[in-house]
Amino acid sequence: MVGSAEETCLAKTATSARVIALDRTTAAALRAHRERQRREREQGGPSHGDGGFVFTGPNGDPLNPDRLTRLFRDLIAEHGPPPVRLHDLRHGAATLALAGGS
Structure with a gap:
């Protein structure tokens, strides 16, 4: 998990570390x-x-998370899909993974 471009840290707890299927x-x-x-x-x-x-x-070097957020917001504005936050995609992906049995 990345807290900022200057700091990295492990998962909050041992049980919060995950392996994901791709x-x-x-x-x-x-x-x-x-x-x-x-x-x-x-x-x-x-x-x-x-x-x-x-x-x-x-x-x-790792990108600052704010840079990704700004880039994503600019892409949304440029291409016209409904407004969505980058973080919302995480929830959507988790929902799809659960629905698919992952």
Whole structure:
């Protein structure tokens, strides 16, 4: 769990850590993304960060969560779907996972 771009921490309790099932498409997309990040690290040299984060800036450091929220809000405004917060997608995904038996 990421508290801020400068701080990372473990799950709140031992029982709150989770393993999640991913469909093949998502798993493949994440593997391809990890490979792109590996190539970026190679090109970036020793100053390029590698903290194991999925969402990183050009230097490999984790993105500030506010940046993702702003980007998502801009995409929603640009493309016109009903207003939704980025955090709402988390709840929607959890609902779909539960409905699918995960």
